[in-house]
Amino acid sequence: MTTRPPREERDPDRLTWWDTTWRVGAALLLGLFVWTLTAVMTFPSPQEELPDTFRTFWLVLVDPVIGLVATGLMILRRRWPVPIAVVTTLLTGVSVFAAGAQSIVLVSLATRRRWREIVPVTALSVLVSLVNTRVVYPEREPLPLWVEAVLTALIIIVNVAIGYAIGSRRALVASWVDRARSAEAEQSARVAQAQTAERSRIAREMHDVLAHRISLVTMHSGLLTYRPDLPEGERREAIAAIDTNARAALTDLREVLGVLRDEDGSGSLRPQHTLRDLPELLDDARAAGTRVTLDDGGVDLSAVPESTGRTAYRVVQEGLTNARKHAPGAAVTVTLSGRPGDVLRVEVVNPRAVGSQPAVPGSGLGLLGLAERVELAGGEMSHGWDTRDQHRLVVSLPWAT
Template identity: 45%
Template sequence: MTRTDRHAWLLPSAMADTPADSPPGRPPRRTVRDWGVDTLLFLVAAFFGLIAGETTEQLNSEVVAFADQLVGAAACCALWLRRRRPVGVAVVVIVVSTFAPVAGGAALAALFGVAVHRPFRQTAAVSALAVVSSTAQVFLRPDPSLHPLAAVVIGVVVTLLVVAWGMLVRSRRQLVEALRERARRAEAEAGLRAAQAQRLAREAIAREMHDVLAHRLTLLSVHAGALEFRPDAPPAQIARAAGVIRDSAHEALQDLREIIGVLRAPGDETGGERPQPTLATLDSLVAESREAGMKVVLDATLDDPAGVPAATGRTVYRIAQEGLTNARKHAPGTEVTLTVRGRPGDGLTVEVRN
């Protein structure tokens, strides 16, 4: 995330006033919504200017009234520049409204734009200038129908209402943009968590495939190698080796199917799944190794084999399977002793020694 992205939600109006696709150095392009808002503010400023102009015609000469109308029209037209220079336009229009009451509506519209688009410090400064301007206007261009104190109070109250309204709009935009940013961040974090979960699942499946299939494939390799180097072996020995190869291939396919089943959708489960290995299946593991030609001695001394948790029994089976597989690979022909001891409270000890 760039520096502009991190702080953009603090000034959402800046993002609205300066689209990302605007070329650098050029004024921002208005959207349809911007055109509608600017037109509405122009019409409101012109409406208040016409009301003030009628009062000016009654209290001043035709020349002064005509000059006020020209100044008020120029102030209303200046509102079209407020998106590029909101503070500058507001200061100029507010100062002009001090001497030309017809520009009062444009001054309020410019002040509203500053409250919406600029931080509180700049808004407070421009608001103070507006209060001073409205107060000075009471004495420079007094209205006989209003008491000076009442005119000052009305000017201050109207200024504060406009500023409060603009700051409310600004706060709402900030809140909406903050919620959008939070939603984008939550979506990105969810994507990262999903990717991490997939990576961990792939690693777990890879480890499980290594532990399960290495034993079966080693049996296949040993007997296939024996058949390759002993083509003149007795038929009984060849049949025995072929049977072990067939059984090992079948077991490997079953284990592979069981592992791949983890990747199925939740509703794709089928019955008849192979049970997970436990301590009770150590005997069959040793028997398979003996059929492959290994000399294996099993020494299992457990006080309560049935009380061993399934997860612990499965872990013991995998450790023994890996040890026998390594012994068959790297030390063929040597005797292997598999020792499993333990009792409740002391834990289990698994030892594979050759």
Template identity: 40%
Template sequence: MGFSQEYRWLLPSALEAPDPGRRSTRDWLIDVLAFLSGFGFTVYGTIDLLRPEPTLLVEQAGNPAWLIWTDFACATVAAIGLWWRRTRLLIPLAIYCVVISIFTVAAAFTLLIVLFTIAVHRKFLVLAIFFVSITATNAVFPFIRPETGRNYWETAAWGTVFLVIVCLWGMVVRARRQLLASYRDRAERAEAEQQLRVAQARTTERNRIAREMHDVLAHRISLLSLHAGALEIKPDAAPDDVANAAGVIRASAHQALQDLREVIGVLRDDRPEGAPEPPQPTLGELPALAEESRSAGVKVSLDVAVEPEAVPAGTGRTAYRIVQEGLTNARKHAPGALVRVNVAGSAGDGLVIEVRNPWPIGGNGTSIPGTGTGLIGLTERTALAGGRLSHGRTPQNEFALTAWLPWPT
């Protein structure tokens, strides 16, 4: 059962330490030190109180044995509870310490550790409530166990001073941790923003180079066309003119290839040096894609009415991505529905890809959320390939994703 809304202010803050089951080495060292300090003070204080004249504590001698041993038992329980001070059990432990602080001496150090933990790991409202509660019990303590040589106000004042010091110390530690956490968060955001700026700069530079190379390639190809046309118009031109035109065509073609290699190298995704170019999927991989979707729980009916080897590689890659996006959308928005994939066409008429599935009925709480950019990117990819893409609800109450891609003869 979770905490109801009115008690959520008691939950750990963002600076709360991890669960004891996942303590780090530093956490173990601090927890061991806290337990030894709290329980060690309990043992030493009890032994001192059992003496006829206490030397460490200034308690009045002659405390009843039952009170001393009750104090020891309660303080021992509180010291053992320090092992769970990093969990939600800190609040019950603090309440327990407030109750026994009315009469306990042996649990004094444990009580200060618990108060310090609350100051570090809980909100100020929680700390204020427990500080007021402990201050109230501290006001009652001198009546139950008065000290030798001190009046009521001295005993109460010294107890309050220790409580204030521990609270302020814990608040300073908490503020320092919050400051460090804000610095860390700010540094992470700055690093992420820097990476984003680098990526944007790289994309902008690639687009600029692509536009520049487009102009260069268009210029060089126009030279090729011009000189080739001249040779076609004047087949009986002088040998020197033919040789010059052929030299210009050869040089322009060579330079165009060099420019094209540079464009591809700049626009290609970063890969480790020497890594081979991964093979790109084409229509031949559609059965494997359909089988992969079936293994993920999608009902797929695949009908490819063309020979994958006869389709140009670029067209096949685009068609593969269209089918892949269609299956992904069906898996997201219409889980369990039958998805029909049809690929047909011929050289000269183009390639038609159609992905259909029933329109989702009602909401589905288990559907995978989408960003809404998949179809936008797919439309752009199809347009760059010289095709067109449409999607939407059909009169047959189906969602249809239809694309046409050019297939030259």
């Protein structure tokens, strides 16, 4: 089953059956009018002598037939515009009834706005019209040749001007349609880009949050595995920490998946952590057994802008997660420094792991995602091992006043 496309979505240059029907009707009416006018001027009054038999036979029987043929050819004018224009113009030399079809074809040709086609056909039309009025149906008292040529040229030029105006209007409408389609395509591309960017942001949030939670779960579970001699109290604390962080990870995962499945985009993530939540993050890390030292450098955590504070919080969180993964049991030092109007510097330092404790598997995307986040915030990031065998994660973020 096929459905008809909406009218505004159809090709504006494609003719419907009604467009073709009224054009054929107009050609027939115009041809009939010219034929009637010629018959009145050709046949004299009863008191005058009749024209020769051949011219009478031609006008009454042959001329309308040729006009109908020209009208049929007119339907093909869009497929072969120049050949049809030339043929119908030549037919008007022996048939005044064909003038209606030739006028429609000439107007159609002019809508193409190609002067290399319009000028020769226009000149041919003037010449053929003079042949018709001077040879086929000569008048008893003809006008001077130059006057008749000028009048004929003016009539044909009017047809050309009408067709040229119609072509200009069609080109303008086509440009509007193209512009609307381009704008719609660009809008769709922007929406898709925004959706992709939002999903990338959610994926980064999911990695930051879940990696932190899972690293805590892994640390406690590893502690239970490799320390069977733990006192009962510490064992229960480890189990409670595993349960708490596992439930929190599931809650965060449900929230993120809920946003991803939201079709209308009305869902959103809960407010993200900033530097104001840094003490809570460090307390969780200490509760998990990580030795963390904070040197805030006199920075007022509540004075840091929210966007900068979110990125700085993620830097510390990623640093703690990487320390638990790759250097379990090592002490971590977090240092903050900077002032408004300059930069906020965040540094997370940890030595190599002591002993042969099991390492937590990582995705390898944490620092890559963090680098993208820092770059989007307009900051700079560096990380690696220094000469004192310490891993340093250093980030500088712009601190607006």
